[in-house]
Amino acid sequence: MASIPAQAPHAQRKSDRTRQAVLDAAARLFARRGYAGTNLSDVAAEAGIKTGSLYYHFDAKDELVYEVLRFGIAHSFEHARAAVDALGPHASAGPQLRAAIEAHLASLHDLGDYALAGLRIVEQAPQPIRRNQYANQRRYGEYWQTLLERAQSEGILSAGVDLLALRLFLFDAMNGTVTWPASAQRSSSELADQLMRLVTRA
Amino acid sequence: MASIPAQAPHAQRKSDRTRQAVLDAAARLFARRGYAGTNLSDVAAEAGIKTGSLYYHFDAKDELVYEVLRFGIAHSFEHARAAVDALGPHASAGPQLRAAIEAHLASLHDLGDYALAGLRIVEQAPQPIRRNQYANQRRYGEYWQTLLERAQSEGILSAGVDLLALRLFLFDAMNGTVTWPASAQRSSSELADQLMRLVTRA
DNA sequence: GTCTATATAGAGATAGAC
DNA sequence: GTCTATCTCTATATAGAC
Numbered sequence: 001m002a003s004i005p006a007q008a009p010h011a012q013r014k015s016d017r018t019r020q021a022v023l024d025a026a027a028r029l030f031a032r033r034g035y036a037g038t039n040l041s042d043v044a045a046e047a048g049i050k051t052g053s054l055y056y057h058f059d060a061k062d063e064l065v066y067e068v069l070r071f072g073i074a075h076s077f078e079h080a081r082a083a084v085d086a087l088g089p090h091a092s093a094g095p096q097l098r099a100a101i102e103a104h105l106a107s108l109h110d111l112g113d114y115a116l117a118g119l120r121i122v123e124q125a126p127q128p129i130r131r132n133q134y135a136n137q138r139r140y141g142e143y144w145q146t147l148l149e150r151a152q153s154e155g156i157l158s159a160g161v162d163l164l165a166l167r168l169f170l171f172d173a174m175n176g177t178v179t180w181p182a183s184a185q186r187s188s189s190e191l192a193d194q195l196m197r198l199v200t201r202a
Numbered sequence: 203m204a205s206i207p208a209q210a211p212h213a214q215r216k217s218d219r220t221r222q223a224v225l226d227a228a229a230r231l232f233a234r235r236g237y238a239g240t241n242l243s244d245v246a247a248e249a250g251i252k253t254g255s256l257y258y259h260f261d262a263k264d265e266l267v268y269e270v271l272r273f274g275i276a277h278s279f280e281h282a283r284a285a286v287d288a289l290g291p292h293a294s295a296g297p298q299l300r301a302a303i304e305a306h307l308a309s310l311h312d313l314g315d316y317a318l319a320g321l322r323i324v325e326q327a328p329q330p331i332r333r334n335q336y337a338n339q340r341r342y343g344e345y346w347q348t349l350l351e352r353a354q355s356e357g358i359l360s361a362g363v364d365l366l367a368l369r370l371f372l373f374d375a376m377n378g379t380v381t382w383p384a385s386a387q388r389s390s391s392e393l394a395d396q397l398m399r400l401v402t403r404a
Numbered sequence: 405g406t407c408t409a410t411a412t413a414g415a416g417a418t419a420g421a422c
Numbered sequence: 423g424t425c426t427a428t429c430t431c432t433a434t435a436t437a438g439a440c
Contacts, residue, residue, distance in 0.1 A: 015405075034326040036239030039433060053406045055435070120322065124236040158399055164386050165396050172378025173371040184366050194367050197360060198400045217423070241415065254418080255424045263416070 003027055003112040004075075019057045021047040023071075024113070026064045031116035035065055035124035065121065066129045072118035073136045076107040081143065093150040094200065100147055101174065102192035108178050109188060115178050141167065151200070158201045170199060205229055205314040206277075221259045223249040225273075226315070228266045233318035237267055237326035267323065268331045274320035275338045278309040283345065295352040296402065302349055303376065304394035310380050311390060317380050343369065353402070360403045372401060 003024050025046035029038040040061060044051045058064055083103035084096050108115045122133050144167050151157050157166070177191060186194075205226050227248035231240040242263060246253045260266055285305035286298045310317045324335050350365050359368070379393060388396075 018405080032325055034236035034238055034323070036236055037326050040435090041433080049405090050407060051434090052408075052436080056405055059435095061434070120325065121236070123234055123322065124239050161399065162388070162392075162396050165388060165393065166400075168378065168382055168386055169375040169397070169400070172374045176370065176374025176378070180370055184370055186364070186367060190364075191367065194364050195371070197363065198368075198371070220423080238415095242417090243415085251423090252425060253416090254426075257417070258423055261417095 003114055004110050015057070018047065018049065022049075022054060022057055023064070023067055027068045027113040027117045030065060030068060030121050031113045035121045062126050062129060065117075065125050066132075068114055068117050069122065069125065069129065069133045070136070072111050072114040073133070073140060075111055075114070076104055077136075077140045077143070079103045079107040079110075080140075084147070093147065093154045094156045097147055097151050097156075097199070098192055098196050100144070101170075101195050102188050104174055105177060105188035105191050108175065115175075119175055119178065141171070144171070156200045166199065170195065205316055206312050217259070220249065220251065224251075224256060224259055225266070225269055229270045229315040229319045232267060232270060232323050233315045237323045264328050264331060267319075267327050268334075270316055270319050271324065271327065271331065271335045272338070274313050274316040275335070275342060277313055277316070278306055279338075279342045279345070281305045281309040281312075282342075286349070295349065295356045296358045299349050299353050299358075299401070300394055300398050302346070303372075303397050304390050306376055307379060307390040307393050310377065317377075321377055321380065343373070346373070358402045368401065372397065 022043060025043045026038065028046070029043055040054055041051045043064070044054050080100045080103045083099040084091075087095055087099055111118070118133075122130055125133065145163070148157070148163050148167055152161070152163060157163075173195065174191075207222055224245060227245045228240065231245055231248070242256055243253045245266070246256050282302045282305045285301040286293075289297055289301055313320070320335075324332055327335065346369050347365070350359070350369055353359050354363070354365060359365075375397065376393075
């Protein structure tokens with residue numbers, strides 16, 4: 001699965017390129033084998049270096065998982081907010097919600113293994129990292145909650161809908177797309193259409 | 203988190219009770235720490251025995267994860283099908299779909315850590331076990347697909363809906379409820395109402 | 405920056421006493 | 423059925439040469 005650089009593209013000293021290769025390998029293996037199941041020898045081998053050399057770039061295994069998790073959610077949050085903001089300050093809640101949904105779906109696709117890892121191994125990460133990740137998720141969730149509240153006040157959701165439940169359903173539905181079988185792959189735009197059809201009143 | 207017996211209640215020889223305690227502990231730890239992150243000493247300690255004694259009940263760690271995964275999906279499938287069948291052979295698709303949704307949600311609640319483990323560690327399990335679990339998931343998915351096809355042919359879904367996408371969205375939305383925060387807990391019946399509101403046409 | 409070599413700890417699994 | 427004791431392997435992390 002493809003993945004995107006966690007660093008700005010201009011940061012391409014040799015050290016940065018290796019560091020990036022290590023992170024990409026870690027994301028891929030964390031997603032498939034879990035946190036404890038991923039060993040650093042395999043990460044190093046996939047990044048084209050030896051195990052001992054990892055420690056020039058990272059102090060410990062914890063740091064790898066921290067970077068992978070943090071980057072994933074930051075990327076999604078930034079993209080969703082940017083897509084909403086791009087509609088301008090006077091956009092109504094329907095288009096904003098659709099933009100956020102499509103951007104979140106697209107960000108998951110961009111993230112590749114970083115998204116998979118982020119969704120699968122949070123609970124397995126060491127406690128301080130897990131806590132930090134939960135805090136980031138909470139902030140992102142609150143952002144979505146405001147989008148949904150505005151949608152409801154503008155009357156585009158069905159009456160009597162449970163907003164908190166709706167947000168959690170929507171999030172799991174969106175995030176689940178990263179594990180859909182190949183036969184079910186659809187563009188972010190198509191998926192956003194389908195989700196808007198479910199979430200908003202006909 | 204509570205969990206339910208993986209064996210019939212009448213099977214309560216001492217050996218069976220210990221075996222059950224081991225499986226419950228394994229489910230709890232697999233769900234929190236992943237497959238590789240769960241060590242057998244901790245499983246044994248939580249079941250009230252020493253590590254070596256585990257091997258009287260199970261040949262290897264693989265066998266533990268196999269039992270935990272297999273039991274979870276079997277339980278959900280049985281409950282969903284039983285709830286649909288209980289409506290009788292002439293029930294229409296709307297009530298059938300609602301019964302399946304509520305039964306699936308209730309089964310997840312019953313399963314407790316078995317459900318969490320089943321959702322989180324499939325990818326981390328050894329290949330033969332993973333393959334078997336995917337096959338079971340596929341069969342269960344096909345069952346849901348037929349329910350949704352009947353619902354569509356009876357006209358209770360919105361027009362132009364993508365049935366495969368709908369099933370996958372619905373599944374992830376239902377399964378995600380097991381990780382909802384305490385503040386968002388709702389009964390299976392309430393959750394089923396909300397999901398039916400999203401899935402069916404107003 | 406990356407290598408080889410190694411210290412140290414912890415894992416799964418087995419053997420045999422009770 | 424459960425225990426203690428132990429084998430063997432593999433993991434993270436460190437040290438120092440290049």
